[in-house]
Amino acid sequence: KQEVTQIPAALSVPEGENLVLNCSFTDSAIYNLQWFRQDPGKGLTSLLLIQSSQREQTSGRLNASLDKSSGRSTLYIAASQPGDSATYLCAVIGNQFYFGTGTSLTVIP
Amino acid sequence: GAVVSQHPSWVICKSGTSVKIECRSLDFQATTMFWYRQFPKQSLMLMATSNEGSKATYEQGVEKDKFLINHASLTLSTLTVTSAHPEDSSFYICSARRGPDEQFFGPGTRLTVL
Numbered sequence: 657k658q659e660v661t662q663i664p665a666a667l668s669v670p671e672g673e674n675l676v677l678n679c680s681f682t683d684s685a686i687y688n689l690q691w692f693r694q695d696p697g698k699g700l701t702s703l704l705l706i707q708s709s710q711r712e713q714t715s716g717r718l719n720a721s722l723d724k725s726s727g728r729s730t731l732y733i734a735a736s737q738p739g740d741s742a743t744y745l746c747a748v749i750g751n752q753f754y755f756g757t758g759t760s761l762t763v764i765p
Numbered sequence: 766g767a768v769v770s771q772h773p774s775w776v777i778c779k780s781g782t783s784v785k786i787e788c789r790s791l792d793f794q795a796t797t798m799f800w801y802r803q804f805p806k807q808s809l810m811l812m813a814t815s816n817e818g819s820k821a822t823y824e825q826g827v828e829k830d831k832f833l834i835n836h837a838s839l840t841l842s843t844l845t846v847t848s849a850h851p852e853d854s855s856f857y858i859c860s861a862r863r864g865p866d867e868q869f870f871g872p873g874t875r876l877t878v879l
Binding site: 660687688692697698699700702705707745749752753755756757758 | 771807809810856860868873
């Protein structure tokens with residue numbers, strides 16, 4: 657069964673810093689990988705979707721990479737802002753969505 | 766983008782009662798919808814896959830008689846928590862599949878059982 661791990665579980669950074677969130681998975685036979693943002697008590701907001709044939713995707717200050725062979729993905733956030741504070745979830749997409757445990761990010765003004 | 770709604774957004778009920786949660790795809794048809802449960806500070810766990818016009822497929826450990834799923838149309842799936850108990854209190858999120866690679870998630874429903 658696919659297992660998805662996210663490190664760190666929580667992260668606190670001062671505003672303006674660049675940061676990297678990590679996601680690792682055990683089974684490299686995946687279709688896609690998707691990063692989501694979840695605000696407290698809310699649903700999921702899709703950030704980036706990386707197809708298995710791709711190595712990275714970019715959207716604004718966000719860049720996500722995918723290395724299927726090593727079972728890793730990273731989400732890079734440039735010039736962090738307080739509004740980026742949320743929980744970030746990665747989901748590995750095979751025959752279903754397998755979600756990681758999330759990284760709770762706090763950006764301090 | 767595609768929109769998925771859930772109703773209600775939150776519900777409080779007494780132990781022993783049943784609660785129905787609706788999941789709707791507003792601007793596309795979804796033959797497949799999914800129901801997830803999320804406990805505080807934990808990730809989403811797939812409960813069941815809802816297929817239009819047929820029985821739902823439940824994940825291991827999920828009681829199908831307790832969590833009744835109906836997918837009567839291409840835009841609506843319902844999850845009914847029967848005889849709810851406090852341990853059923855959780856955040857329930859649905860998603861709807863549009864095409865082979867796309868799933869869109871609802872805003873979630875917070876269930877609190879007293």
